[in-house]
Amino acid sequence: MATEKSNSTSVLQHIEAGLNVLNQLCIGFITFWISWNCLRVGLTGIRLHVWLVTFGFVFLMAEAMMCFYNGNWLTLRYTRKRKTAIHVVLQILGGGMGVAGCLVQLIRDDWSISVTTHARLGFAAFILCLIALLSGITAVVARSMSKLVSPLANKTFHVILSLGTFVTAMLAQFYGYTQTGIFKGQGQDFVILMQVVTMIAMVLTCIAPFKSLYHKFVSFTS
Template sequence: MSEKKPSQISVIQHIEAALYVLNQLCIGFVTLWVSWMCLRKGLTGIYLHVWLVTFGFIFLMAEGMMCFYDGSWLTLRYTRKYKTAAHVVLQVIGGGMGVAGCLIQLIRDKWTIAVTTHASLGFAAFILCLISLLSGLAAVLARAMSRAVSPLINKTFHVVLGFAAYVIAMMAQYYGYAQTSLFKGQGADFVILMRVATLVSMVLTTIGAIKSLYQKVVSLTS
């Protein structure tokens, strides 16, 4: 059994690396296409909202979540300290852009939420992202707050919130392709392609978060 471990680890690493590349391709495709479309329109009106939430949630937040992923060749050689710094910066900027995009749309709609799955999920992501950013600050200050709240509990709460905010934001994006007029003009096949790329990216991005959450739950219950 001990002789097979190196090959088993190597196979797992190769699979994770391949999935990471596939994820980056999906993220890049969606982000570049939406950015190109919105920039052509001058980032005005609804296009500013679409670009901010796409670039913030799909690109920056996803990259921030994958900083600790074992298959991430971008951060593989960095220490935990630098991974944490990159995670914080990407999450703050990405979450901030996503929140700003949602806020802009709420102001445009005079603080009324449209009766669509996309709008409802988008508002939920807006609220959860705000809370997640605050919990992230608490996680960074976990040592200083250790007397009041266990750092492990604090970080577990942050992972759960971040995971929920990201998944709901991605589902809002998923429904947005079919429920907004911006993408319908590209044809049904293109909408399906964007939806598939978004779902694949969501699943692959959350692998690391699920692993982290599992480890923290095990530590809490042991």
């Protein structure tokens, strides 16, 4: 029985590792293509917005969310303390770039929000990201505030909020391919490919926080 359980665990670990590689390829493809498409003509106008939110949300925030994931071969051998440090840095940089990208577009639009799905989701991600960054700071100092707020409850709230921010940002990215003029001329098939790759990256990245939430729920109930 122990051998069968060990074999099933090993298979699951290999599956998770394979999915993580696929996810890294998807994230890399999106980030590389957007960066190349924006940087080759200069970060002016809407291209600055597109590059900042893509690099911030799709790349840095996704990598931050997967820091503690056992299936992530990039951080698997790091200690918990080092993973935490990497997570904090990536979250601050990613969240900061995402917020900056949203602010750039808001300023360009004279602080008005377009009626498009992309714009509304983008603004929601902007607000959620600001709250998530604040909750992240609280989570870091949760031990010193343990008499006021349960560290486990605070970290659980932070994971849920970060997950909501990421999903909202990725959905905004999904609609942005068709609702922003920057992607005109790329061809409909390529735009569909980008949307599919974005959804794959979103789903696979969410595995890590969902596993974290499951373990936290078990801790709550035990």
